[in-house]
Amino acid sequence: MSSVVLEKIVKKYGAFEVVHGIDLEIAAKEFVVLVGPSGCGKSTTLRMIAGLEEISGGTLTIGDRVMNRVAPKDRDVAMVFQNYALYPHLSVSENIAFGLRIRKVKKEQIAESVADVAGILGLTDYLDRRPADLSGGQRQRVAMGRAIVRHPEVFLFDEPLSNLDAKLRTQMRAEIKRLHKRLGVTSVYVTHDQVEAMTLADRIVVMCDGRIEQIGTPMDLFNNPINTFVAGFIGSPPMNQIDAKLTYDDKGPLADIDGVAVRLPALPELKHNEGRKIVVGMRPEHMSITPIDDASELPVTLDLIETLGSEALLHTMVAGKPFVAKAETNGKALALEDVTSLRIAAKEIKVFDGETGMAFGHPGTA
Ligand SMILES: Nc1ncnc2c1ncn2[C@@H]1O[C@H](COP(=O)(O)OP(=O)(O)OP(=O)(O)O)[C@@H](O)[C@H]1O
Ligand SMILES: [Mg+2]
Numbered sequence: 625m626s627s628v629v630l631e632k633i634v635k636k637y638g639a640f641e642v643v644h645g646i647d648l649e650i651a652a653k654e655f656v657v658l659v660g661p662s663g664c665g666k667s668t669t670l671r672m673i674a675g676l677e678e679i680s681g682g683t684l685t686i687g688d689r690v691m692n693r694v695a696p697k698d699r700d701v702a703m704v705f706q707n708y709a710l711y712p713h714l715s716v717s718e719n720i721a722f723g724l725r726i727r728k729v730k731k732e733q734i735a736e737s738v739a740d741v742a743g744i745l746g747l748t749d750y751l752d753r754r755p756a757d758l759s760g761g762q763r764q765r766v767a768m769g770r771a772i773v774r775h776p777e778v779f780l781f782d783e784p785l786s787n788l789d790a791k792l793r794t795q796m797r798a799e800i801k802r803l804h805k806r807l808g809v810t811s812v813y814v815t816h817d818q819v820e821a822m823t824l825a826d827r828i829v830v831m832c833d834g835r836i837e838q839i840g841t842p843m844d845l846f847n848n849p850i851n852t853f854v855a856g857f858i859g860s861p862p863m864n865q866i867d868a869k870l871t872y873d874d875k876g877p878l879a880d881i882d883g884v885a886v887r888l889p890a891l892p893e894l895k896h897n898e899g900r901k902i903v904v905g906m907r908p909e910h911m912s913i914t915p916i917d918d919a920s921e922l923p924v925t926l927d928l929i930e931t932l933g934s935e936a937l938l939h940t941m942v943a944g945k946p947f948v949a950k951a952e953t954n955g956k957a958l959a960l961e962d963v964t965s966l967r968i969a970a971k972e973i974k975v976f977d978g979e980t981g982m983a984f985g986h987p988g989t990a
Contacts, residue, residue, distance in 0.1 A: 625652040625810045626687035626700070626777040628673060634681030635668050635834075643668055643834045645682065655804050655811045659821040659857070660831035666814040669831075670780050673812060674703050686778060699778075702771035706783040708763045710755040710770075717742070717751040720769040727774075741769045744803070761792045768800075772807065781813040785820065797823060818858055822846070830854050852981040855905050855974060861937065861948045863905045867978065868943065870900040879904045879975070882943045886920040887970040891985035894975060901978025908937070910972035911949035913958075919967035926960045938963060 628650040635643035643665045650656045658666045671677040673684060675696030684691045691699055702723075710719050717738050724734045742748045745765045755763055764784060771779060784800075785793045801824055804811055815821055821828045822842045830837045830845065830853070838850045842858075849855035855863045868879040868886075877894040879886045879902060886904065888894060912919065924947070928939040936958055938949040949966050951958065975984045 625808060627652045627685075628778055628810060628812065629685040630669075630673075630682065631685075632682035633669070633672060633679060633684060635665070635672060635677065636680040641680075641834070643672075646834075646836055648829060648836065648839070650810060650812060652810055653808045655813065655824060655826045656829060657813045657815060657821040657825035657827075658829045658831060659815055659818060660837075661857075662816060664831045665834040666816075666831055667782055670703075670782055670812060670814050673778070674701055674780050675699050676703075700776050701778040701780055702774050702776035703780040703782065704764075704767050704771050704784045706786050708755070708767040708787075710763060710766055712755055715752050715754060716747060716758070716766050716769075719755065719766050720747075720773050723770060723774050737773050738769075741773045744772070744806070745769050745799075759792075760788050761796055764788065764796060765799075768803070772803070777810065779809050779811040781811065783815055784813075786815075786817070793820075800824065819860060822858070828858070830857055848983070848987055849905075849974065850983055850986055852903055852905070852976050855976070855983075859907060861908050861950070863907050863974070864942070864945075864947045865976070866904045866906070866943050866945065866947070868902050868904045870894060870897050870902050872898060879973075881922070884922060886922065886968070886973070887918070888973055888975055889970050889985065891975065893984040902984075903976040903978055903981065905974030905976060906947075906968055907972065908948045908950040910968055911938075911951070911966045912968065913938070913949070913951045913963050913966065916967050916969060919969045921965045921967050923965050924963065926963050929958055929960060931957060938966075940966075 630646050630648040632645045632647060633643060634645050658669060660666055668677060672679050679692050686699060720738050720741055721734045742751055747765055747769060750762060785796050788796060797820060813824060825842055827839060827841055828845055829839050832853055838845060838854045845854060845858045852865055866881055868881045871878045871880045876890040877888040879888055922942060924940040926938050926940050930937040934953060936951050936953050938951055940947050
């Protein structure tokens with residue numbers, strides 16, 4: 625399997641630059657997910673790797689070959705799209721075989737490869753059907769079969785699951801993960817769904833406006849977001865971000881949240897900045913409705929409880945903005961008036977600069 629290396633990759637449409645010099649090294653066999661809001665340049669980046677878009681600047685290397693000027697069919701990559709792009713008049717078996725047929729692979733070998741791939745993807749019983757007679761999930765499997773059968777060096781996926789309903793999406797997500805474990809093909813996967821990104825990726829690349837904000841393992845990004853953008857993008861429900869002012873007492877830094885003092889982690893960067901505007905980040909899962917050691921307390925009035933079963937989402941307002949906490953239900957329904965304050969330990973709190981949005985005490989920026 626091949627590595628994929630992007631160096632200072634730029635995409636311009638006329639004078640309009642949409643990808644601004646991206647650097648990204650994907651190791652052989654790695655599963656990398658590009659995630660970010662609509663229009664941030666995920667598909668464009670993927671299509672440049674595939675050769676479907678011309679590269680305006682920088683260098684793309686797959687394995688040990690510079691690919692900028694190599695035709696898509698000679699790059700040894702296979703792409704799976706959101707809309708499957710199957711041939712409606714061909715059977716499942718003919719759809720899977722198509723790429724091999726145009727490459728003039730021998731008939732017996734095609735039959736063997738198609739049978740193999742159909743076995744892997746659970747399509748053996750459907751080989752004679754047309755795409756119209758399949759479910760969405762089965763169609764998506766055929767699209768993957770068509771990619772797998774060529775034994776490419778690199779798989780490229782562009783939102784392959786977004787046409788499926790929620791349950792099927794979860795199921796196919798697990799299948800893609802299993803497939804990657806089994807075949808070990810270097811994969812680049814585009815999605816705007818952060819849950820897909822978290823569950824599939826070896827490493828996640830968070831993009832915004834044609835730039836990379838942060839690259840890291842799912843837990844890196846969850847535990848140490850580099851700025852408020854990444855903090856708000858990774859995690860569900862997202863991290864609460866509260867505007868506050870930095871103050872101190874004799875024990876160290878505090879956040880002044882509308883007059884309520886909340887203990888902050890004692891980061892060296894937070895010294896000597898009395899009155900500085902900060903953003904305090906609190907993940908819903910770090911909030912507690914019962915007393916915990918060394919925790920600050922935020923008085924709250926709940927306005928809504930969403931019970932999910934083993935957990936509930938508690939909705940309130942803090943400093944004039946919506947705030948969500950997650951609580952265990954232990955099998956009992958909570959009432960609004962049961963909760964009058966939320967607690968959080970200082971070590972769980974993230975602190976961002978109020979002007980730049982950059983994290984204080986980030987391992988990558990310290
Ligand atoms: N042919 C084109 N001409 C001009 N601008 C384009 C063209 N294709 C895409 N763009 C612009 O490039 C930017 C990046 O688009 P891209 O399709 O890569 O976004 P994306 O991250 O995949 O978004 P989505 O999640 O909506 O699919 C967008 O601002 C888009 O409008
Ligand atoms: Mg896209």
